[in-house]
Amino acid sequence: MKRTGGWFATVLVALLLKQQTAFAVDYYWSNGGYRAESPAAVCDLILEGQETRFPNADLVNTVTIITEINAKCSVDYARGGPHSNVTNLTLRRYGSGCTDPSVYDPSVGSCIAPDPSVCEHSIGQDVKYEHRLGAFTGQGKVGGRIEPPPSVCKSGCQYASNQGPPSRLYRFKSGDPAGVFGEYTYKGNGLECKQGENPDPEASDYDKPQPTIDSTSECAAKYTDANGGQHTDCVARELAIEPGDIECVESGGAVGTVGGELTCIAKDPGPKLTDTKTETKTTETENSDGSSTSSTETTTTKTECSGVNACSTTTTTNNNSSSTNSDGSSGGESESCSGPGCKTEGNTEEPAEEEEEPREAAVGGCDADIACSGDPIDCANLKKQKEQLCFAEEQADFPEQQEAIAGLFQGEKFEVEEGTGDIEVPSFVSQGTRFLPASCPAAETLSLKMGGGKTFALSYEPLCRAATDLSGLFVAVATIFAALYVGRSVGGK
Known part of the structure; x- marks a missing residue:
C-alpha cells in the first residue's frame, strides 16, 4: 500500500x-x-x-x-x-x-501587448515645484499655512511628492502674492494625469530666482470735461525684488510636518521688495478772460518689505497749481503736500536711506582692515573709497614726508662747488639759454606812393640797445625769485 x-x-x-x-x-x-x-x-x-x-x-x-x-x-x-x-x-x-x-x-x-505608456520615460525623474506656504504676518510668523500637494502634473505625467522638506526657501517670486515660498522635489511614477487636476510645476524648473526691476509707464488719452478743462492721467510703477534666502523652522520640528507655527529668519542676501506706484493727474483750464490755470496732483504709493517682517505701505500726495494772467504774466503758484514722503521745510532733498550699521562700525582708521558684512558691491566701493582717502591724507602730511623729499636732493650731482672768488653776474647770466635771437632785427622800410614815392626806414636799434642794457637785471631778478620759490617749497623760510 x-x-x-x-x-x-x-x-x-x-x-x-x-x-x-x-x-x-x-x-x-x-x-x-x-x-x-x-x-x-x-x-x-x-x-x-x-x-x-x-x-x-x-x-x-x-x-x-x-x-x-x-x-x-x-x-x-x-x-x-x-x-x-x-x-x-x-x-x-x-x-x-x-x-x-x-x-x-x-x-x-x-x-x-498594450502600447507603452506615454509617461514611462518619467519614471524616477525629479522635478522642482514651487509652493506658497503662506503669508508673513509679522516677526517672521507665517499665517494661513498651506501644505504642498501630494502630486503634481507636468506634460500629462504625474509626479509624486517625496515627502521631504523643501530644498530652499525664499520670500518673493513676484510682487503678488507676497509670502514664503518653498521649492519641493517630486518624482515621476509613470502614470498619466490631466492638466488642471494637479498643479503644474513647469514654471518652477529654473535656477535660483534672481533680483529683478520692472518699470512701466502709461498715460490715458486726454479728455475734456464739461467746463472745458483738459485732463491727462498717467500711472508709473517700479517694482524691485530681491527674492533672498530665508530659513524656517516649526515649533514642533522641521518644515514639512503638519501643524505647528512656522517661524522664519532672513539669511544673506535677505529678501526685499519695493513697489512704487505714481499716479499723476494734470488739469489745464483756459478762462474766458484769456487767463489760464494749470494744476497737477501726484499720488505716490510705496510698499516696502524687508527681511521676514510684515510689509508697510505709505501714501504721499503733492498738489501744484500755477496761473497765467491774460497779458501773459504769472498769476502766482501754490504747492501743498500731505503724507510721510513730503519734504520738510528747508530741506529740498529726499531723506537718505539709513546705512547698514555694520558697515559704518567696521571701517576703522587707515591702519585697520575693513570688515564689511553688507552688500558685496557696496563693501568693495567702501574699501576703494577708504584707500583713496588714506592715500590723499598720506600725501598731504608734509612733516612725515619732509625727510623723504630731502633725500631726493642728496648726492654728488646736487653738491655745490664752493670757492673763495666772487661770481661775476654778467658772466653767470651770459651762460643762460636764449629763446630770442642775439642779433637785432633789420630795419623796416616803408614806401609811399604820394609825395614823389619817398621811402622811410624804421630802425629797431634803440630798442635792442635798451634791451641789451637791461637784460642782466631781468635775469638776475628772475633768478632771485626762482631761488626764493624753490627754497620755500623745501622748507626754507
Whole structure:
C-alpha cells in the first residue's frame, strides 16, 4: 500500500506540474511542422519553405481564421498560370492564455501587448515645484499655512511628492502674492494625469530666482470735461525684488510636518521688495478772460518689505497749481503736500536711506582692515573709497614726508662747488639759454606812393640797445625769485 500510495502521489505531482506548465504557455499556432504566435506568422513560415522547393514558382498564401482554435493557410503554387494548384493547410491554436498585460485579439488570433505608456520615460525623474506656504504676518510668523500637494502634473505625467522638506526657501517670486515660498522635489511614477487636476510645476524648473526691476509707464488719452478743462492721467510703477534666502523652522520640528507655527529668519542676501506706484493727474483750464490755470496732483504709493517682517505701505500726495494772467504774466503758484514722503521745510532733498550699521562700525582708521558684512558691491566701493582717502591724507602730511623729499636732493650731482672768488653776474647770466635771437632785427622800410614815392626806414636799434642794457637785471631778478620759490617749497623760510 505504501508503494502504491507513493507511486500515485508522484504521478499526481507530475501531472499537476505539467498542467501548470501548460497554463503558463501563451497562445500559439501550429500545423505540425511550423509553429508561431499567430496564423499569419505560421503561413509565412510555410511559404518560405515552399519557395525553397519551388524557386521559379510565383507563390502566394491566404490566411483564414475559421474558429478561435482553427485556421487555414492556402498556398497557390500556379499563380498566374492556366491551372490552379492550391494546397490548404490546417492550423490549430495551442496554449493557455496571454501573459499580463497582453490580451488576446481574435481578429488576428494572437496575444497583443498594450502600447507603452506615454509617461514611462518619467519614471524616477525629479522635478522642482514651487509652493506658497503662506503669508508673513509679522516677526517672521507665517499665517494661513498651506501644505504642498501630494502630486503634481507636468506634460500629462504625474509626479509624486517625496515627502521631504523643501530644498530652499525664499520670500518673493513676484510682487503678488507676497509670502514664503518653498521649492519641493517630486518624482515621476509613470502614470498619466490631466492638466488642471494637479498643479503644474513647469514654471518652477529654473535656477535660483534672481533680483529683478520692472518699470512701466502709461498715460490715458486726454479728455475734456464739461467746463472745458483738459485732463491727462498717467500711472508709473517700479517694482524691485530681491527674492533672498530665508530659513524656517516649526515649533514642533522641521518644515514639512503638519501643524505647528512656522517661524522664519532672513539669511544673506535677505529678501526685499519695493513697489512704487505714481499716479499723476494734470488739469489745464483756459478762462474766458484769456487767463489760464494749470494744476497737477501726484499720488505716490510705496510698499516696502524687508527681511521676514510684515510689509508697510505709505501714501504721499503733492498738489501744484500755477496761473497765467491774460497779458501773459504769472498769476502766482501754490504747492501743498500731505503724507510721510513730503519734504520738510528747508530741506529740498529726499531723506537718505539709513546705512547698514555694520558697515559704518567696521571701517576703522587707515591702519585697520575693513570688515564689511553688507552688500558685496557696496563693501568693495567702501574699501576703494577708504584707500583713496588714506592715500590723499598720506600725501598731504608734509612733516612725515619732509625727510623723504630731502633725500631726493642728496648726492654728488646736487653738491655745490664752493670757492673763495666772487661770481661775476654778467658772466653767470651770459651762460643762460636764449629763446630770442642775439642779433637785432633789420630795419623796416616803408614806401609811399604820394609825395614823389619817398621811402622811410624804421630802425629797431634803440630798442635792442635798451634791451641789451637791461637784460642782466631781468635775469638776475628772475633768478632771485626762482631761488626764493624753490627754497620755500623745501622748507626754507
